[in-house]
Amino acid sequence: xxIATLSRIAPFTLYMIFVALEGFLHYLVNKxxxxxxxxxxxxxxxxxxxxxxxxxxxxxxxYTEIRFKELLSLALFLFSSLAGIAVFxxxxxxxxxxxxxxxxxxxxxxxxxxxxxxIFLIATRLAGAALVVPxxxxxxxxxxxxxxxxxxxxxxxxxxxFTWPSFLIxxxxxxxxxxxxxxxxxxxxxxxxxxxxxxxxxxxIYAHGxxxxxxxxYVLQTGKWYFW
Numbered sequence: 001x002x003i004a005t006l007s008r009i010a011p012f013t014l015y016m017i018f019v020a021l022e023g024f025l026h027y028l029v030n031k032x033x034x035x036x037x038x039x040x041x042x043x044x045x046x047x048x049x050x051x052x053x054x055x056x057x058x059x060x061x062x063y064t065e066i067r068f069k070e071l072l073s074l075a076l077f078l079f080s081s082l083a084g085i086a087v088f089x090x091x092x093x094x095x096x097x098x099x100x101x102x103x104x105x106x107x108x109x110x111x112x113x114x115x116x117x118x119i120f121l122i123a124t125r126l127a128g129a130a131l132v133v134p135x136x137x138x139x140x141x142x143x144x145x146x147x148x149x150x151x152x153x154x155x156x157x158x159x160x161x162f163t164w165p166s167f168l169i170x171x172x173x174x175x176x177x178x179x180x181x182x183x184x185x186x187x188x189x190x191x192x193x194x195x196x197x198x199x200x201x202x203x204x205i206y207a208h209g210x211x212x213x214x215x216x217x218y219v220l221q222t223g224k225w226y227f228w
């Protein structure tokens with residue numbers, strides 16, 4: 001595996017390992033095989049975000065396709081902002097049972113009595129969702145996989161090249177990564193279309209981050225923790 005592939009797969013893989021670990025620990029707690037309060041597992045999130053951020057930082061020189069200066073274009077910035085807000089609006093209106101797989105456990109920091117811990121968990125959740133996760137996911141889905149499906153030598157495929165197989169496969173898999181799978185698929189469509197329209201991975205990262213930031217603020221305002 002070359003460095004271009006590893007640098008885009010490793011952060012996502014590490015993130016999913018943490019997700020699997022959290023699910024396994026929840027299973028042990030529910031079965032009475034692990035005797036800790038279930039909400040203590042929320043403390044895994046800061047570790048997950050830190051670990052992924054460190055891997056991203058380690059490989060930072062490999063991400064030459066990310067050019068945040070592109071967002072200085074007012075048209076690109078506004079278009080990406082519109083995409084990010086549109087996905088947020090879709091997301092909060094697609095929490096019906098038919099559009100959900102698995103259990104929506106949520107991330108409720110109020111389960112911790114100490115105010116300092118609550119603030120810490122909220123801050124790391126917002127930072128992780130708005131900064132780390134969009135970078136990690138967009139590098140995997142719209143820099144690596146969407147091009148790898150077109151050609152295993154993905155780095156020679158220009159960003160934003162369209163094929164039906166790459167579009168459909170990444171849309172479906174991106175949706176299935178989330179408990180709100182229908183919202184996830186529509187988000188995948190939106191971010192894919194943004195990539196095709198702008199040829200800018202920075203635009204996708206920004207739009208994705210804006211979606212997640214808006215969702216985080218919405219959760220804090222409404223107390224609908226299951227969105228987190």
